[in-house]
Amino acid sequence: MTTEPEVPAYRPPTLTDVARLAGVSVATASKAINGRGEVRSTTRVRVLEAAELLSFAPNALARGLLSGRTGTVGLLTSDLEGRFSIPILMGAEDASGAGQVSVFLCDARGDAIREKHHVQALLSRRVDGLIVVGSRTDPRPPLAGNIPVPVVYVYAPSADPADISITVDNVGGGRLAIEHLLACGRRTIAHITGEAGFQAARDRAEGAAAALAAAGLRMVGDRPYFGSWDESWGRAAAHMVVEQHPEVDAIFCGSDQIARGVLETLRDFGRDVPRSISVIGFDNWEAIAADSRPRLTSIDMNLKHLGEVAGQRLFAAIEGAAPSSEEFPGRVVMRESTLPVG
Amino acid sequence: MTTEPEVPAYRPPTLTDVARLAGVSVATASKAINGRGEVRSTTRVRVLEAAELLSFAPNALARGLLSGRTGTVGLLTSDLEGRFSIPILMGAEDASGAGQVSVFLCDARGDAIREKHHVQALLSRRVDGLIVVGSRTDPRPPLAGNIPVPVVYVYAPSADPADISITVDNVGGGRLAIEHLLACGRRTIAHITGEAGFQAARDRAEGAAAALAAAGLRMVGDRPYFGSWDESWGRAAAHMVVEQHPEVDAIFCGSDQIARGVLETLRDFGRDVPRSISVIGFDNWEAIAADSRPRLTSIDMNLKHLGEVAGQRLFAAIEGAAPSSEEFPGRVVMRESTLPVG
Numbered sequence: 119m120t121t122e123p124e125v126p127a128y129r130p131p132t133l134t135d136v137a138r139l140a141g142v143s144v145a146t147a148s149k150a151i152n153g154r155g156e157v158r159s160t161t162r163v164r165v166l167e168a169a170e171l172l173s174f175a176p177n178a179l180a181r182g183l184l185s186g187r188t189g190t191v192g193l194l195t196s197d198l199e200g201r202f203s204i205p206i207l208m209g210a211e212d213a214s215g216a217g218q219v220s221v222f223l224c225d226a227r228g229d230a231i232r233e234k235h236h237v238q239a240l241l242s243r244r245v246d247g248l249i250v251v252g253s254r255t256d257p258r259p260p261l262a263g264n265i266p267v268p269v270v271y272v273y274a275p276s277a278d279p280a281d282i283s284i285t286v287d288n289v290g291g292g293r294l295a296i297e298h299l300l301a302c303g304r305r306t307i308a309h310i311t312g313e314a315g316f317q318a319a320r321d322r323a324e325g326a327a328a329a330l331a332a333a334g335l336r337m338v339g340d341r342p343y344f345g346s347w348d349e350s351w352g353r354a355a356a357h358m359v360v361e362q363h364p365e366v367d368a369i370f371c372g373s374d375q376i377a378r379g380v381l382e383t384l385r386d387f388g389r390d391v392p393r394s395i396s397v398i399g400f401d402n403w404e405a406i407a408a409d410s411r412p413r414l415t416s417i418d419m420n421l422k423h424l425g426e427v428a429g430q431r432l433f434a435a436i437e438g439a440a441p442s443s444e445e446f447p448g449r450v451v452m453r454e455s456t457l458p459v460g
Numbered sequence: 461m462t463t464e465p466e467v468p469a470y471r472p473p474t475l476t477d478v479a480r481l482a483g484v485s486v487a488t489a490s491k492a493i494n495g496r497g498e499v500r501s502t503t504r505v506r507v508l509e510a511a512e513l514l515s516f517a518p519n520a521l522a523r524g525l526l527s528g529r530t531g532t533v534g535l536l537t538s539d540l541e542g543r544f545s546i547p548i549l550m551g552a553e554d555a556s557g558a559g560q561v562s563v564f565l566c567d568a569r570g571d572a573i574r575e576k577h578h579v580q581a582l583l584s585r586r587v588d589g590l591i592v593v594g595s596r597t598d599p600r601p602p603l604a605g606n607i608p609v610p611v612v613y614v615y616a617p618s619a620d621p622a623d624i625s626i627t628v629d630n631v632g633g634g635r636l637a638i639e640h641l642l643a644c645g646r647r648t649i650a651h652i653t654g655e656a657g658f659q660a661a662r663d664r665a666e667g668a669a670a671a672l673a674a675a676g677l678r679m680v681g682d683r684p685y686f687g688s689w690d691e692s693w694g695r696a697a698a699h700m701v702v703e704q705h706p707e708v709d710a711i712f713c714g715s716d717q718i719a720r721g722v723l724e725t726l727r728d729f730g731r732d733v734p735r736s737i738s739v740i741g742f743d744n745w746e747a748i749a750a751d752s753r754p755r756l757t758s759i760d761m762n763l764k765h766l767g768e769v770a771g772q773r774l775f776a777a778i779e780g781a782a783p784s785s786e787e788f789p790g791r792v793v794m795r796e797s798t799l800p801v802g
Contacts, residue, residue, distance in 0.1 A: 190581055199541075199542060199543065199546065199747070200542015200545065201541065203542065204541065204567060211567075220566060220578050221566070222565065222582075223565040223567075224562060224564060225549055225550060225563075227550070239532055348751045349751040349752070350751055353753070375747065405541070405747070409690045409717070409721075
């Protein structure tokens with residue numbers, strides 16, 4: 119469609135148009151629409167009818183200036199793939215019913231200066247609150263400067279315990295994985311995971327060790343195999359484990375990518391998954407876990423639920439409440455790489 | 461850190477504070493800072509010095525109301541994984557120098573009502589323009605309603621040719637892939653790709669067929685193997701191709717996920733990649749392509765560059781120019797799954 123030149127360009131109706139149609143002053147129209155100040159109810163009805171007739175959408179920016187509320191939340195992330203932040207964003211939007219809130223995502227790319235710039239841009243647009251999503255679960259410094267709106271930290275907690283942080287219980291996640299393997303009848307379990315420098319790797323390993331100890335068992339090799347989060351490490355570590363401990367009957371992997379590498383090596387060794395050996399991943403990253411051969415059982419961190427809780431806590435804080443930090447368990451999503459054995 | 465109760469909470473300096481310090485009225489301070497109206501130059505200097513002294517950051521929201529410019533762009537996406545939209549967002553931000561522009565991403569989840577809600581939220585916050593990112597390359601309807609700011613469509617073009625659309629040349633991408641395989645010495649090439657209902661699948665196949673025809677060749681099986689975008693299809697289709705056409709010496713895959721499935725089946729058949737057969741993917745999705753065995757050669761769509769161009773065109777449109785639509789070629793990212801043969 120090309121614009122017909124004779125048709126004047128569309129101009130959204132203004133408060134002045136509404137006031138003119140209702141036969142009142144702009145100040146009165148503003149009071150009537152914003153529900154503030156003294157306006158006779160008949161006048162108020164007349165103004166609202168005029169607004170309706172003109173499809174007048176009160177400018178949220180101007181409304182924000184008046185009321186201090188805009189129904190908008192900023193989400194700061196440094197998660198370059200959007201893999202963690204997009205489900206959290208969706209959860210936060212859904213926390214207060216469809217169409218009530220818009221979440222604006224800004225990508226700080228792990229850079230403090232860029233983060234500050236985005237915070238400033240979001241605040242100057244009068245967001246009601248901020249959600250800060252970390253790219254790893256290690257505590258992060260709180261946002262710099264004085265932030266005049268509530269802030270909720272998700273996935274990575276704030277290093278300041280006075281802040282509100284909504285996080286995943288990774289120790290519990292490690293425990294869940296091992297308990298699932300034990301329930302499947304496995305007893306000789308290895309743990310191949312990512313870099314020991316990551317809190318998430320240490321937490322998952324701690325939970326795994328605790329669950330094994332509770333069953334009177336120890337990890338194969340007497341320690342977690344820390345390495346990196348990728349497939350190459352999964353392939354290399356599985357090679358070591360199978361060569362040194364051929365009796366291994368299950369492997370708990372710290373990420374789905376590691377698990378993919380493990381599956382590949384086990385296939386090379388002719389080890390049947392899940393009949394001879396079970397494999398469980400972590401993250402439940404659909405693109406990696408859902409279409410592997412066999413399809414991968416994995417721990418899901420419920421990121422969307424985390425986002426929902428973060429949204430709820432943020433809105434509560436905006437309303438003046440003082441919510442506290444919370445940690446949530448993951449859940450097992452069972453596919454074909456683990457099976458109960460007789 | 462807990463807040464020390466005796467320290468009053470930080471309050472950002474207001475225009476009133478600036479005016480008071482400069483000894484002028486708020487109206488004068490506003491004119492001086494916004495560069496509008498009549499203000500004596502000595503007064504202007506005094507106001508700006510006071511603003512500097514107080515670290516007064518003129519409220520961008522209020523500035524936006526005055527000047528109609530805010531340095532902020534909205535990005536609407538329906539890409540549930542953020543895989544396409546995050547690089548495009550980064551490119552758009554980088555288009556005008558670091559720290560000049562903030563891009564706010566909103567996720568419409570492929571839902572027209574949600575899209576409208578987000579557009580409204582972004583417009584009411586006075587974004588200077590909108591970038592709309594599709595989740596597939598098929599043309600999409602233009603944004604509904606009257607949009608008072610420039611809009612640039614990226615990845616998926618607008619169905620309205622009068623709109624500005626910045627897209628990937630998928631026909632060219634298919635051609636690139638085949639030309640790379642031909643340059644590696646391959647002559648017996650199959651094409652396994654996604655759903656024929658996707659423009660991207662049809663375009664890539666068209667480019668592949670054209671490049672083969674230009675070399676006097678035809679596709680193995682005389683047609684593309686259309687199916688789905690996932691690994692399962694890659695495994696199944698590779699099985700068919702290798703059984704029916706054992707002479708095949710290269711496979712061009714419509715996505716990296718399909719290529720992963722193809723690699724797996726070729727390994728099952730004992731076909732050596734890249735010595736006996738070459739494989740090239742499409743997307744250059746790091747998590748899928750960069751750590752496979754062998755590591756996957758792939759066509760990269762240069763999404764970050766697409767975002768940069770979209771940002772530049774959007775800013776030009778905001779300044780009053782009338783940029784036209786553009787289509788960009790991809791590039792080959794060579795890894796280990798293709799090698800020149802002797």
